[in-house]
Each structure stands twice: as structure tokens, then as C-alpha cells.
Amino acid sequence: MTHASENVSVPDPILVAKRENRVWKKFRTHRSAMVGGGLALFFVVVALFAPILPIDDPAATDWMAVRKAPSLAHPFGTDEIGRDVLSRMIWGAQASLLAGVVSVAIAIGLGVPLGILAGYFSGWVDAVISRCTEALLAAPFLVLAIALAAFLGPSLTNAMIAIGISTTPIFIRLTRGQVLSVKAEDYVESARAVGLPTFKILRRYIFPNVLPPVLVQGTLSVATAIIAEASLSFLGLGQQAPDPSWGQMLNIAKNYLHQAPWMAMWPGIAIFLVVLGFNLLGDGLRDALDPREK
Numbered sequence: 001m002t003h004a005s006e007n008v009s010v011p012d013p014i015l016v017a018k019r020e021n022r023v024w025k026k027f028r029t030h031r032s033a034m035v036g037g038g039l040a041l042f043f044v045v046v047a048l049f050a051p052i053l054p055i056d057d058p059a060a061t062d063w064m065a066v067r068k069a070p071s072l073a074h075p076f077g078t079d080e081i082g083r084d085v086l087s088r089m090i091w092g093a094q095a096s097l098l099a100g101v102v103s104v105a106i107a108i109g110l111g112v113p114l115g116i117l118a119g120y121f122s123g124w125v126d127a128v129i130s131r132c133t134e135a136l137l138a139a140p141f142l143v144l145a146i147a148l149a150a151f152l153g154p155s156l157t158n159a160m161i162a163i164g165i166s167t168t169p170i171f172i173r174l175t176r177g178q179v180l181s182v183k184a185e186d187y188v189e190s191a192r193a194v195g196l197p198t199f200k201i202l203r204r205y206i207f208p209n210v211l212p213p214v215l216v217q218g219t220l221s222v223a224t225a226i227i228a229e230a231s232l233s234f235l236g237l238g239q240q241a242p243d244p245s246w247g248q249m250l251n252i253a254k255n256y257l258h259q260a261p262w263m264a265m266w267p268g269i270a271i272f273l274v275v276l277g278f279n280l281l282g283d284g285l286r287d288a289l290d291p292r293e294k
Contacts, residue, residue, distance in 0.1 A: 033280055036278065059242045080255075099156065099238070102160045106165070107170070119176040119177070145231075159238040191204075213289075215285060250264055
């Protein structure tokens with residue numbers, strides 16, 4: 001007697017390899033995606049290698065060099081207590097990128113399983129999860145993140161948790177919609193008909209089809225999370241002094257826009273570029289993973 005799982009076709013490895021090659025070819029010919037990937041990679045490399053780069057201590061003060069304009073000694077200038085802006089920018093990249101990646105990881109870790117449960121089992125499970133999701137979506141994303149961060153207390157860790165929870169409803173709805181579409185396919189119906197265990201159906205057929213749109217949304221959400229972290233740090237709810245972050249630097253710089261505009265210019269440019277990079281990267285992934293695109 002043959003096992004039930006043997007009666008259900010599995011993806012052909014050759015077809016899978018061809019699809020992966022097609023996706024990579026489409027992605028690498030997508031110019032804006034390559035630009036976005038380059039920008040994102042640049043900031044990731046800078047953040048990772050911050051401890052070994054030959055730069056000044058970001059917390060070191062020099063009262064003889066307060067609010068000095070960019071120079072050879074300080075290419076990005078100094079801040080209100082003589083700290084080197086370039087070194088604080090480089091170390092601040094760690095906080096921003098860490099917040100973006102960890103927050104989205106929290107959102108995916110919570111949202112994808114809940115979305116799969118809601119979409120696959122339907123009934124009261126779907127009703128409970130969907131109503132809770134709608135309740136969270138009723139509040140604007142940033143307002144919810146600020147409220148949660150204020151409740152948890154000011155710190156980078158709490159800011160990441162707040163942003164992750166606030167982003168979770170997006171992944172629940174996205175995953176639920178994808179599961180509802182996939183579970184109506186013939187191969188899933190066949191797998192259920194021959195008695196394949198639910199866990200195997202979810203692992204073998206549901207999750208692989210949910211993953212591509214989740215990956216695209218995750219990339220785009222990293223950009224949103226970086227902006228949210230900068231906003232929370234600007235309000236004093238994110239990274240705490242003396243550890244640098246771009247939002248915190250902007251908060252301080254707002255008091256010196258006329259005397260030292262470079263204090264606000266550099267973190268503003270960095271936030272713009274890294275968010276642009278992840279958005280372009282996400283758009284490129286979406287086009288590359290879309291099976292309707294030639």
C-alpha cells in the first residue's frame with residue numbers, strides 16, 4: 001500500500017531551479033532594485049564594521065571644538081558638545097538598522113503564523129484573529145508605536161518591540177489573504193483528500209507560497225521601521241544617550257539649525273538614503289517574484 005503523501009506531486013527540483021534563475025535574472029536587470037540593494041548593503045556594511053573603522057569615539061567630547069563646521073579633522077563637523085558627527089553617524093547606523101531588522105523579524109514571527117492559522121482553519125479561529133487585527137489597524141501605525149513605546153519605557157529594545165507589534169497586523173492580513181488563495185488550489189485539495197497531515201500541508205504547500213510576498217513586504221517594512229525608530233528616538237522613546245541614533249541626533253540638532261545646520265543635515269540624508277534603498281529593493285523583489293512578469 002502506498003502512503004498518502006506519495007500520491008501528491010511535489011515540486012520538480014529542475015523547475016524550482018529554473019524559477020530561481022528566472023527570479024535572479026529579473027532582479028539583477030532591475031536597475032532601481034540594484035541601486036536600492038547597493039544603498040542598503042552600504043549602510044549594513046558600515047554598521048557591521050563600525051567597531052573596527054578608524055574613527056573617533058562617538059561619545060568623546062571636545063569642548064574646544066563645539067559645533068565646528070566640517071573640516072579635515074571632522075569631515076561631518078561636530079555637535080553641541082564637540083562630539084564627532086561622522087563617528088556618531090556610523091554608530092547610529094547600527095541602532096537604525098538593528099531596529100528595522102529586529103522589528104520586522106518580530107512582526108513576521110508573530111504575523112505569519114497567526115495569518116496562516118486564520119486563513120487555513122477559518123471559522124472561529126479566523127474570526128478572533130481577524131477582529132484583533134482590525135482593532136490594531138484601527139489605530140495609525142506610528143500612534144500605536146508611540147503609545148506602546150511610552151507604556152514599555154524609553155529604550156531601543158522597547159522601541160523595537162513596539163514597532164514590531166505595530167507592524168504585525170500588516171503581515172497577518174497579507175498572510176491570511178495568501179493562504180485563502182493557495183488553499184483553494186487543486187494540489188492542496190488533493191493533499192487533504194488523500195489524508196496528508198495538516199502540518200505537512202502547511203509546511204510543504206502553504207508556507208512556500210506565502211513566503212515570497214512576505215519577503216517583499218518585509219523588505220518594505222524595514223524602511224518603515226527605520227523611520228519609526230527615528231521618530232521614537234526623536235521623541236526620546238528610542239535609543240538613549242550617550243548611545244547615538246539618527247533620530248536622537250535630529251532631536252538635538254533642531255535646536256541648532258541656524259548655528260550648525262550640518263548636525264541635522266547628515267542624519268536626515270542618511271535616513272532618506274537608507275529608506276530609499278530598502279524601498280527600491282522591495283520594489284525590485286516584488287517585480288522579480290511576480291510570476292505574471294516576463
